[in-house]
Every structure is written in structure tokens, then in C-alpha cells.
Amino acid sequence: MKRKMMGVLLAAAMAASLLSGCGSKQEETKEAAKTEENAAKEADGEDTKAEEPKTEEEKKAAGEELTIAIVPWNMAMSFESSFAYTAQAEIESRGWKAVIMDPAGDWASEYTIIENLVTQGVDGIIYTAIDTDGANDAVAIAREAGIPIVDFDCLASDGTADASVCYDDYQGGIMAAEQCMEALDGKKDAQIIVFEDEPSIASSGLRINGFKDYLAENYPDVEVVMNRASDRTSDGCYIWATDMITAYPDADAFFCYWAECTMAAYNALQDAGKTDVYVIGYDATEEQKELMVNTGEDCRLYASPGMSSVKMAVKCVEFMEQILNGEYTRSGPEDIFEFKPELLTVHNAKEFDIDK
Numbered sequence: 001m002k003r004k005m006m007g008v009l010l011a012a013a014m015a016a017s018l019l020s021g022c023g024s025k026q027e028e029t030k031e032a033a034k035t036e037e038n039a040a041k042e043a044d045g046e047d048t049k050a051e052e053p054k055t056e057e058e059k060k061a062a063g064e065e066l067t068i069a070i071v072p073w074n075m076a077m078s079f080e081s082s083f084a085y086t087a088q089a090e091i092e093s094r095g096w097k098a099v100i101m102d103p104a105g106d107w108a109s110e111y112t113i114i115e116n117l118v119t120q121g122v123d124g125i126i127y128t129a130i131d132t133d134g135a136n137d138a139v140a141i142a143r144e145a146g147i148p149i150v151d152f153d154c155l156a157s158d159g160t161a162d163a164s165v166c167y168d169d170y171q172g173g174i175m176a177a178e179q180c181m182e183a184l185d186g187k188k189d190a191q192i193i194v195f196e197d198e199p200s201i202a203s204s205g206l207r208i209n210g211f212k213d214y215l216a217e218n219y220p221d222v223e224v225v226m227n228r229a230s231d232r233t234s235d236g237c238y239i240w241a242t243d244m245i246t247a248y249p250d251a252d253a254f255f256c257y258w259a260e261c262t263m264a265a266y267n268a269l270q271d272a273g274k275t276d277v278y279v280i281g282y283d284a285t286e287e288q289k290e291l292m293v294n295t296g297e298d299c300r301l302y303a304s305p306g307m308s309s310v311k312m313a314v315k316c317v318e319f320m321e322q323i324l325n326g327e328y329t330r331s332g333p334e335d336i337f338e339f340k341p342e343l344l345t346v347h348n349a350k351e352f353d354i355d356k
Contacts, residue, residue: 066096068320069117071127073154074105076233078259079283079309080128083152086313087126094321096123105232107131107200114138118145124320129154132202136160148323150316153307154203159333163319165312169203172305172341173210173257176280179303179345180211180253181219183278188221190252193244195237195261196228207257207282225251237264245272252277259283266291266301278302284344284354292349305341310355312339 068091072080084100091098101117103110107130117125118141125142128151129135135156142149143160151161184190194211197204208226215222225248229240241254241264254269254277256262262281269277277300281288284306292299315337322328342354 066123066324068096068098068124068126068317069122070098070100071103071110071113071117071125072100073103073128073130075100075102076104078285078287079307082309083313086310087317090314090317091320094317103130105130107134111138115141118142118147121145122147124324125149126152126316126320128152129156129202131200132157133200148320150319150323152312152316154201155336157202159336161330162323163316163328163330164336165315165319165339166203166336167307167312167339167341169206169341170210172282172307173207173212174214175210175305175341175343176207176255176257176282176303177211177214179305179343180255180278180280181215181222183280183302184252186219187252188219189223190219191223191225191248191250192253192255193225193227193248193251194255195240195257195265196226197257198228204257211255232261234260234264237261238268241265241268242272245269245274253280254278255280257282259285259288262301262304263287269300275300280304283307284342284352289344289349289352292344292346295346297346299346301346303343303345305343306354307339307341308354315339 070084070087070091072084075081075084088098088100099122101113103113110127110130111134114125114127115138125147127135127138127149132154135151136158139149139151139156139158139161143162148162150163150165152165153167155161155164155166180192181187181190192215194208197208199205212224215224225244227240227244229236231237231239237256237260244251244254245268254265256265256279259282262279262283266279266281269275269279279301281301281304284304288301288304291301295301319328319337342352344352344354
């Protein structure tokens with residue numbers, strides 16, 4: 001009896017083993033068939049993987065959110081930080097994700113940031129060109145990857161970004177020169193210290209050229225002293241202005257084409273006791289406005305053409321949305337959205353609002 005029972009158990013075990021082996025063979029056969037099927041599809045040019053949603057509508061349908069990167073010049077600059085945070089709010093109000101990447105004024109860092117953003121597959125990039133010519137390469141890698149890229153303020157020189165937004169910087173330079181000569185009562189032999197433009201920064205060249213061209217045409221005997229420092233921080237500009245005060249003690253005015261340099265030059269003049277020297281600044285910041293209001297119309301920071309970081313940021317995000325929706329295609333390098341500079345002066349400071 002025991003022998004019979006053992007035989008039955010042994011037979012059952014063998015059957016189970018055979019069934020198990022048969023199941024494995026069947027699974028292997030199925031996997032082989034799938035592999036052969038996929039190989040055949042690939043040979044016919046068919047994609048065997050599910051495609052990722054690429055358009056905004058497809059991403060929404062798939063429950064995914066768009067990611068838009070903001071790459072300003074330097075978040076330590078008041079204009080740039082204001083732009084970045086305004087753009088972030090505009091992006092998030094659309095239900096998208098915003099990321100701010102700060103190259104801290106370094107072109108190599110900015111290029112690497114944009115390169116990494118492209119690799120990560122963000123859905124759009126809004127940036128300003130630290131190096132006007134070098135930025136062409138950054139634009140190219142974004143466009144090759146099919147990622148919309150919008151530049152603002154300082155633009156890539158080839159004009160190949162998907163959209164461009166800036167202010168008329170040349171006109172801003174003319175406005176600065178007009179205000180400078182108004183402050184100096186048209187002094188024909190005035191000496192004016194100008195922070196020299198940098199070749200890689202397109203906006204600086206336009207502002208300085210507008211300033212110099214106006215003087216050359218209307219006040220040809222005015223002496224313009226061009227000089228610049230390699231350190232463009234507030235501290236660096238303060239040291240630069242102090243050196244200029246020492247080298248040119250009879251200077252009548254300073255023209256500084258961005259906010260931090262403007263305040264640094266003003267403070268250096270005040271600290272040196274040069275309270276009769278005028279400063280013409282740029283960017284028309286809240287800090288400059290408050291100084292004018294608190295000091296009154298005798299303030300030596302006489303005028304400051306400026307740009308609204310808010311208006312510019314809103315326009316950049318609007319362009320990004322239109323591009324993603326297929327509603328805007330740039331017609332060429334000359335297709336640039338350009339604002340006209342606003343003018344802050346000691347006379348209108350109390351009611352001045354650059355964002356209106």
C-alpha cells in the first residue's frame with residue numbers, strides 16, 4: 001500500500017514539473033514572438049514606443065504641466081530680479097511650472113545653464129543675452145531641440161530667437177543726453193564722465209551711442225570722457241567713480257547706463273563732497289525715485305530713462321504662450337517688440353510710475 005501511494009505522489013510531482021516547464025516554454029515563445037513583431041515594425045519604420053506629448057494641449061490631456069525656464073542676467077541686479085519674479089508669477093498663473101536659473105552675470109555659466117535646460121527637456125526658455133554674439137549658439141541648440149526660446153533686453157545678434165522683446169535703448173541714450181544738458185543749462189564746454197559700453201553687451205552700446213550722437217550733433221564742444229571698470233558690481237562701480245572723481249576733479253556730470261552703477265556713482269560723489277556734480281542714470285528704479293522724492297528738485301541724480309521690468313516680463317510670457325499655441329511665428333530678425341523708454345526726473349518723481 002505504501003509503495004502504491006509513493007508511486008502516485010511521484011507521478012503527480014512529475015506532472016507538475018512538466019506543466020511548469022511547459023508554461024515557461026510558452027512564455028518564452030510569447031516573448032520571442034513579441035521581439036520578432038517589434039523588429040518587423042522597426043524595419044517598416046514604425047515606432048514601437050509610445051510618443052510623449054509635445055504640444056501644450058497634449059500635455060494638458062496627459063495631465064502634465066509645462067515647465068518654462070527664466071534665465072536673467074544676474075539676480076543681484078534689481079531689474080533682472082524684478083523681471084524674473086514677475087515672469088515667474090505670469091507663468092504660474094497659467095498653470096505652468098517656472099524655474100529661475102541665475103548665471104550671475106557670467107556668459108559661460110549662462111551657456112551651460114541653457115545647454116542643461118535643453119538636455120532636461122524644458123518646454124520653453126526666456127533669457128537675456130549676456131554675450132550678444134555668443135548667445136547665437138545658445139539659441140541654436142534650443143531651436144534644434146524644438147524648444148521655444150524668447151530673449152529680452154539684450155538680444156542675440158543674429159535675431160534667431162523665437163521672439164524678442166526690448167526697449168529702444170538708442171532713444172534712451174538720447175533722452176539721457178537731453179536731460180544732462182538741461183541739468184547743466186546747456187554748458188557748451190562741459191566735461192561729462194561716461195561709463196564706457198562693453199562690446200558684448202548690446203544694450204550698453206546703444207545707450208552710449210545715443211548719448212554721444214546727441215551731444216556730437218547739438219553740443220560738439222562738450223568733452224565726453226569714456227572709461228569703465230571690469231568689476232560691474234555696486235562696489236566696483238563705487239571704486240570706479242571715486243577714481244574718476246580724482247582723475248577729473250572738474251567734471252560736471254556722470255552718465256551711468258544701468259541702475260547699480262547709477263547709485264554707486266551718486267554715492268561716491270556725495271561721499272567725496274562733490275555735491276554740485278550731476279548724475280544721469282538709467283533703469284528708473286524705485287530706489288532712484290525715492291531719492292529724488294526725498295531730496296527734492298535739487299537732487300543731483302537729475303534723470304533716469306528706464307524700462308519696466310514688469311511690462312517686459314509680461315510681454316515675454318505672452319509671446320511664449322502664443323508660440324506654444326501656434327499663434328505666433330517670428331517673421332525675421334527685424335521682427336522685434338520694442339517698448340519706448342520712460343523718463344524719470346526730479347520734476348516728475350512724485351507721480352512717476354514706470355509700470356503704468
